[in-house]
Amino acid sequence: MEASKSSSTEVILEEWNGSSSTKLSRTATITASPSLSIQRSGGRFHHVWRRVLQAFVPEGFPNSVTPDYVPFQVWDSLQGLSTYIRTMLSTQALLSAIGVGEKSATVIGATFQWFLRDLTGMLGGILFTFYQGSNLDSNAKMWRLIADLMNDLGMLMDLVSPLFPSAFVFVVCLGSLSRSFTGVASGATRAALTQHFALQSNAADISAKEGSQETLATMIGMALGMLLARITMGHALAIWFSFLSLTLFHIYANYKAVQCLALTSLNPERSSILLQHFLETGQVLSPEKVSRMEHVLPVWTTSWSSKSAKQIHMQVHLGVRVSSLNHSELMDLLHSAGSHYKKAKYVLVEKQGIVHATLHKDSTSADVLQSFFHALVMAKFTDKNKSLHLESQSWMDKHYEAFIQKLRSSGWKIERLLSPSIVWKAKWICGPLDAKMD
Structure with missing residues (x-):
């Protein structure tokens, strides 16, 4: 009886495909009654297309990445395509200037010139990392754009090198130096952006898939570049027109x-925009709204703009070296440490509209973030005839925790402030004079 009941039970087996539980699709249904049958869902082309797509987009796409991933990658691929096409034109000009194809050219001469070009680029990359390495993470958007502009300048140097045969080595070394900045800044900012896109701790997958996208763009760009180089060969006007047109498109892309990027990390400028809006309205802006308000180019390039006057983060110096202060500033710092900041992990001193923040040697990332927001509040109050320390501390006591909670609920990452490395700190001891003497 039991065997008969078991044999009459129909089992249906379904096959599902997908790397994310929210994006699974049924691909086949298998039944064993009256005979084994397989019914496939969707066309063969659909399955092939899904497999091809998996080589270029992260697993779980689009739920595994931020909403700004797609528009950024589209424009990034287009600018990369433009770069690879122009590379063929600039490389053709560079090889011509070195002497490729000429009987009078020597192998050792061309090799030496190429060596100097590469050596200059290596040294430039090291120097750029030394001076700006710690600043790339806090201004990823700006340095990402500057990196590609420097790459445009480097390619332009290669293209004009045949026009200055007597200064050829100098020109190509300048171009290599410019591109070395590109390599460092682009690589560093790409790492920061990859972390931003990763919603499911899938930064490695995103980086790998970006490599596939870049490879595809490279192959297409090389093919189009060789075709363009072939068509424009010997026509200087056509070469320059094509190069400049593609460069303008590259800058625009x-x-x-x-x-498109709506970064959720806090850097000095985004922190300034958020705090000023909170002081005025009591509300916190979303990352998307702040992204439309922050500068993409360096502030000095838009100094004529009215919104640049509102950037109070320019009035804050974070991580000040104590021994660099003058006598009156040191007296103010010691007085503040003994009266207003006994239990704090930072000391703020205002001088001529600039707020100097000195961090304690035991300060944490939360203390650094708090010190910067406190300094911004003090900078905002400098135009009022009130006690800056008392007024700013009163605001911090009443509103800072609520401000931080609203930042967190709006999607901001409040774990730390992205700023250049703070290498100068201090330690202050407050207490009776005789106790300190012991």
Whole structure:
């Protein structure tokens, strides 16, 4: 009886495909009654297309990445395509200037010139990392754009090198130096952006799939570049027109790419925008709204703009070296440490509209973030005839925790402030004079 009941039970087996539980699709249904049958869902082309797509987009796409991933990658791929096409034109000019194809050219001469070009680029990359390495993470959007602009300048140097045969080595070394900045800044900012896109701790997958996208863009760009180089060979006007047109498109595509980014990390400028809006309205802006307000180009390039006057983060110096202060500033710092900041992990001193923040040697990332927001509040109150320390501390006591909670609920990452490395700190001891003497 039991065997008969078991044999009459129909089992249906379904096959599902997908790397994310929210994006599974049924691909086949298998039944064993009256005979084994397999019914496939969807066309064969659909399955092939899904497999091809998996080589270029992260697993779980689009739920595994931020909403700004797609527009950024589209514009980034377009600017990369433009770069690879122009590379063929600039490389053709560079090889011609070195003497490729000429009987009078020597192998050792061309090799030496190429060596000097590469050596200059290596040294430039090291120097750029030394001076700006710690600043790339805090201004990823700006440095991403600057990196590609420097690459444009480097390619331009290669293209004009045949026009200055007597200064050929100098020109190509300048171009290599410019591109070395590109390599460092682009690589560093790409790492920061990859972390931003990763919603499911899938930064490695996103980086790998970006490599596939870049490879595809490279192959297409090389093919189009060789075709363009073939067509424009011997026509200087056509070469320059093509190069300059593609360069203008490259700049535009890069600008649109970084403009799409809605970063959720806190850097000095985004912190300034958020705090000023909170002081005025009591509300916190979303990352998307702040991304439309922050500068993409360096502030000095838009100094004529009215919104640049509102950037109070320019009035804050974070991580000040104590021994660099003058006598009166040191007296103010010691007085503040003994009266207003006994239990704090930072000391703020205002001088001529600039707020100097000195961090304690035991300060944490939360203390650094708090010190910067406190300094911004003090900078905001400098135009009022009130006690800056008392007024700013009163605001911090009443509103800071609520401000931080609203930042967190709006999607901001409040774990730390992205700023250049703070290498100068201090330690202050407050207490009776005789106790300190012991």
